[in-house]
Amino acid sequence: MKAVSIHNNQSIPVKSIPDLSYTEFLEANTSLVINDRENHCVNYFGFPFEDGIRLVCCIANDHDHLIHISSTLLNIDREYPSFSSLHLSFEKFEREIHENFGIKYLDHPWLKPVRFPFNQYDTANTIANYPFFQVSGEEIHEVGVGPIHAGVIEPGHFRFSCNGEQILHMEIQLGYQHRGIEYLLLEKKKLLQRTTIAESIAGDTVAGHTTAFINLFESLSGFKATEDLRFSRMLALELERIAMHTADLSALCTDIAYQLGSAVYGRLRTPIINFLQVWCGNRLAKGLLRPGMTHFPFTQALAEKLNAVLDSFEPDFIEMSKKLFSLPSALSRFEKTGVVSEEQLLEMGCVGMAARMYGVSRDVRFSHPHDLYSDIQHELIIKHHGDVYSRAQIRKQEIIQSIAFIREMLKSIPEPKEAGEDLQPMGKNMLALSLVEGWRGEICHCAITDSSGELEVYKVKDPSFHNWLALAMSVRNNEISDFPICNKSFNLSYCGHDL
Amino acid sequence: MLDNLKILYHQGKQYIPDLTKAEVPGIFRGRPVISASEVDEAKLVELCPTGAIQANPVSIDLGKCTFCGECAFAFPGKIQFTKDYKLSVNSRTDLVIIEGSDKPLELRPELIRKEIKSFFGGSLKLRQVSAGGDNSCELELNACGNVNFDMGRYGIEFVASPRHADGIVITGPIPANMAEPLQICFDATPDPKLIILVGTDAISGGIFEGSPALDRSFLDKYKVDLYVPGNPVHPLTFINGVLSLIR
Numbered sequence: 001m002k003a004v005s006i007h008n009n010q011s012i013p014v015k016s017i018p019d020l021s022y023t024e025f026l027e028a029n030t031s032l033v034i035n036d037r038e039n040h041c042v043n044y045f046g047f048p049f050e051d052g053i054r055l056v057c058c059i060a061n062d063h064d065h066l067i068h069i070s071s072t073l074l075n076i077d078r079e080y081p082s083f084s085s086l087h088l089s090f091e092k093f094e095r096e097i098h099e100n101f102g103i104k105y106l107d108h109p110w111l112k113p114v115r116f117p118f119n120q121y122d123t124a125n126t127i128a129n130y131p132f133f134q135v136s137g138e139e140i141h142e143v144g145v146g147p148i149h150a151g152v153i154e155p156g157h158f159r160f161s162c163n164g165e166q167i168l169h170m171e172i173q174l175g176y177q178h179r180g181i182e183y184l185l186l187e188k189k190k191l192l193q194r195t196t197i198a199e200s201i202a203g204d205t206v207a208g209h210t211t212a213f214i215n216l217f218e219s220l221s222g223f224k225a226t227e228d229l230r231f232s233r234m235l236a237l238e239l240e241r242i243a244m245h246t247a248d249l250s251a252l253c254t255d256i257a258y259q260l261g262s263a264v265y266g267r268l269r270t271p272i273i274n275f276l277q278v279w280c281g282n283r284l285a286k287g288l289l290r291p292g293m294t295h296f297p298f299t300q301a302l303a304e305k306l307n308a309v310l311d312s313f314e315p316d317f318i319e320m321s322k323k324l325f326s327l328p329s330a331l332s333r334f335e336k337t338g339v340v341s342e343e344q345l346l347e348m349g350c351v352g353m354a355a356r357m358y359g360v361s362r363d364v365r366f367s368h369p370h371d372l373y374s375d376i377q378h379e380l381i382i383k384h385h386g387d388v389y390s391r392a393q394i395r396k397q398e399i400i401q402s403i404a405f406i407r408e409m410l411k412s413i414p415e416p417k418e419a420g421e422d423l424q425p426m427g428k429n430m431l432a433l434s435l436v437e438g439w440r441g442e443i444c445h446c447a448i449t450d451s452s453g454e455l456e457v458y459k460v461k462d463p464s465f466h467n468w469l470a471l472a473m474s475v476r477n478n479e480i481s482d483f484p485i486c487n488k489s490f491n492l493s494y495c496g497h498d499l
Numbered sequence: 500m501l502d503n504l505k506i507l508y509h510q511g512k513q514y515i516p517d518l519t520k521a522e523v524p525g526i527f528r529g530r531p532v533i534s535a536s537e538v539d540e541a542k543l544v545e546l547c548p549t550g551a552i553q554a555n556p557v558s559i560d561l562g563k564c565t566f567c568g569e570c571a572f573a574f575p576g577k578i579q580f581t582k583d584y585k586l587s588v589n590s591r592t593d594l595v596i597i598e599g600s601d602k603p604l605e606l607r608p609e610l611i612r613k614e615i616k617s618f619f620g621g622s623l624k625l626r627q628v629s630a631g632g633d634n635s636c637e638l639e640l641n642a643c644g645n646v647n648f649d650m651g652r653y654g655i656e657f658v659a660s661p662r663h664a665d666g667i668v669i670t671g672p673i674p675a676n677m678a679e680p681l682q683i684c685f686d687a688t689p690d691p692k693l694i695i696l697v698g699t700d701a702i703s704g705g706i707f708e709g710s711p712a713l714d715r716s717f718l719d720k721y722k723v724d725l726y727v728p729g730n731p732v733h734p735l736t737f738i739n740g741v742l743s744l745i746r
């Protein structure tokens with residue numbers, strides 16, 4: 001057996017994971033991804049084990065609801081052939097393994113640092129002395145942007161190599177936001193501390209990351225969430241999607257200097273996040289989701305309020321979107337700008353909107369349903385041009401779709417259950433994996449417990465982990481003045497990446 | 500043209516007329532009030548995720564509090580969060596709310612440098628530096644300028660360059676990897692300049708306190724002009740805080 005196959009949010013004993021030789025491990029995992037485009041790597045990480053580094057690779061299939069997990073043990077002193085030379089989608093995972101543990105690869109295309117973590121293997125590496133890739137030539141000039149950007153946004157460095165106005169290559173260097181999330185999740189032992197950390201992985205994806213954490217934790221403790229809890233999580237996820245997609249449409253309008261769209265979408269986000277505040281006292285849903293319980297049961301009165309919010313949101317949203325998507329000056333900026341091809345995004349293992357913008361049906365809500373998603377009738381929103389326009393369209397349509405989901409959910413609100421039994425401690429020597437479709441795409445949390453039932457490894461993967469490279473590819477051969485809309489059309493997370 | 504007007508008309512009136520008196524909708528965890536009732540204080544202290552609660556007398560440090568509300572759920576007779584969103588102060592110790600106190604939080608006039616009101620009272624340009632901010636405070640700071648809150652009406656604005664700024668607004672717990680860029684940005688801002696810390700993470704490190712990935716030494720070097728607590732801060736908290744500093 002080359003792998004153990006599990007479902008989303010399933011826990012398994014660590015010893016049930018096949019321990020392969022590195023050659024078998026490499027062959028098994030890369031061939032899964034190479035031979036079937038429905039397979040992609042959702043997590044691939046290492047941790048110290050006995051005298052070496054144990055690697056665990058998790059490949060999910062978009063179709064059969066299964067995640068295939070296998071492992072191997074590496075010796076620090078040897079050099080290994082890389083997965084990345086066979087399939088590019090593993091490149092960042094291997095860079096991370098190299099950065100954290102000093103594993104040497106024979107043929108990795110570019111072992112560029114990922115995030116300069118405080119506990120990296122080679123402490124001489126610093127973000128300040130990072131040598132950027134250089135393109136040389138008489139006509140070539142470089143533009144450095146960041147780490148601090150012009151807007152009120154997070155830091156990251158973009159280095160453009162341009163020929164005149166045209167971008168030949170853009171290198172992205174991240175890591176400025178590294179706060180030690182994975183380390184703190186092990187170090188801070190109280191459940192409320194851990195939940196608070198999960199809420200802070202990316203403050204624009206509170207529902208996404210917290211749901212992943214909670215579902216994972218409940219799985220490890222053998223807790224089965226009642227329907228009302230699962231209802232709350234799914235509702236929070238869909239509201240977050242509506243709010244953030246609307247904010248992104250506003251930002252896209254700002255970047256093409258379309259004032260009306262910028263102001264209208266900007267204000268349309270307000271009633272959605274204000275509803276979250278009415279529900280839980282926080283506009284970004286911090287405090288709403290908790291393992292095994294909730295302080296904020298969803299009531300009929302809240303449902304009426306939410307229905308009213310959606311009833312006034314939807315017509316204004318549709319009216320504004322009709323205008324925006326028929327405005328020649330907007331379309332000329334969106335269309336054929338920042339194109340990534342289907343082949344490229346499969347190669348990079350893109351997820352979420354960045355996959356659906358060009359024919360790849362990848363959406364955890366339907367490929368690995370969690371919470372109440374399996375109850376919902378759904379058609380994936382897939383686009384076929386891979387440009388800014390496709391990414392804007394996906395947002396517009398997903399907002400309308402999320403409104404329909406929520407209206408459907410509000411027809412039958414599960415009875416809030418009285419707080420049931422206390423959460424049990426986590427199982428011993430277990431591995432669990434949780435996938436959640438956040439508004440950006442697939443979030444993956446994976447944890448391993450030790451022989452006392454304490455967390456030994458906690459791995460967080462934000463969708464941005466895969467998708468930053470897609471942004472870099474999208475701007476090639478575009479004018480540098482189109483970078484802002486390319487960037488906004490992906491709107492990737494810095495802190496979710498840097499952890 | 501006509502449909503543009505129609506769209507405008509359909510938005511109705513969105514701006515909040517008086518930002519100093521507006522009420523926040525629904526529930527809100529603002530300034531807490533701690534009663535004198537007897538509780539198991541050890542348990543209360545223990546449950547807080549960030550060590551914001553001290554016993555005997557019971558106090559909550561809003562510079563550490565993540566506003567999760569768990570203490571109020573566990574001890575509703577002891578702790579209550581009011582809807583008072585005016586939480587900003589200019590002395591770090593004033594963020595500690597002590598049992599029995601139910602006073603609005605205010606700035607200490609003697610700590611406001613005298614040039615601030617005359618220089619910035621009518622116009623304040625700020626440079627925002629996210630130093631490990633999780634994008635929640637950043638979203639709320641952006642919202643301060645939207646059509647609802649429109650802090651531009653007071654001449655308060657975020658600008659793209661520190662060279663154009665009168666001060667910096669820091670969010671996030673300040674990772675080591677951001678320590679140098681933050682310093683460079685601050686040095687590039689012309690004098691006189693303000694430092695405003697926004698959000699619990701910036702004020703104390705919040706849930707990240709003690710992380711070896713942080714380097715908060717910048718804050719040891721300079722005097723902070725304004726502390727704005729929240730997780731994230733509410734736009735009304737930020738705008739009212741800044742107004743009380745410059746007006």
Ligand code: SF4
Nearest residue numbers: 547564565567568570
């Ligand atoms: S609301 Fe603040 S003081 Fe109360 S438990 Fe949460 S972090 Fe601690």
